[in-house]
Amino acid sequence: MTITETLSSGITIVELCGTIDASTAPELQRHQAISDPTQTIVIDLARLDFLDSSGLGAIIGAARRKEESGANMLLSCMNQKVRRVFDITGTVRLFHIFDETAAAIDYATTLRKSQ
C-alpha cells in the first residue's frame, strides 16, 4: 500500500493505492492526516485494488474520531470491489461518497465554511 497526500483548495486529499488488509491497516491508522481527529480530509480510492474488513475497520475508526471532533472524512472514486465491501456491511451509509474527487473537495470546502 502507498499513501500519497496532496492539498487542493485547502483540503487534504489522501490517495490510497494497492491493498489494505490486516497486514497494511496499521500503517493506514498511523498516517498523520488520517489519524488527526481534527483534520477534514478526502480519501481518493481510485487506485485502491483491494480492501478487506481490517482496512474497513481502520477507515471507520478514523472517521468516527474525526466526526467526534467536528471534522469529516469524505470518500471518492471507489471501484466495484471496494464498494462491494461497504455495501455488504451496510457501512456505506456512514460516509459521504463521491464519484469524483473534485466533488468531494467542493463538499468539504462547503462544510468547512459552515463550521
Added chain:
Amino acid sequence: MNSVITLTLPGDIRFSRLASQTASNTASLFTDTCNAGAGNWEFSHAFELAVSEAFTNAVNYGDRMQGTRNITITFTIEQRKLTVAIRDANAPFSAETPEPDIETYPEHGYGLMLIRTLMDTVTICRENGENVITMTKQL
C-alpha cells in the same frame, strides 16, 4: 475429476495477501475453465475477500496462544463448484459472533458477515484438533 490445490503458509499476517491473491487466481482459473467469462470479477473477488478474512481470523486466534502455527489452505475444483478449506491448529474459534451495530461505528466484526454473504455455504468446525472453515460457491 476434481483438482486439489494445497498451500501451507506460516501463521503470520504478512502472508495474508499471498493467501487472498492465490484465492483470487484460483477462482479466475476456475471460471476460465468453466467458460464463465473473464468478466466474472464478482466470483474471484468473493474468494479473494473470504480467504483474506478467514486467514486473518486464523492468525489472530494464533496470536492469542504462544506461537502461531501454520495455516493450510486447500482449494477443491469440481465441475461447477469451488471449495476452499482453511485449517489451523490454534485455539478453538467461536463462530458465534454477533453482527456489528453499524450505528456505533464499530471497527471490528465484519469478517464473518462478509464471508457468509459472499459464499453459498460456510461451515466452521473443530476437527482433529484444528479449526476448519470450509466455504463453497457455485457458478
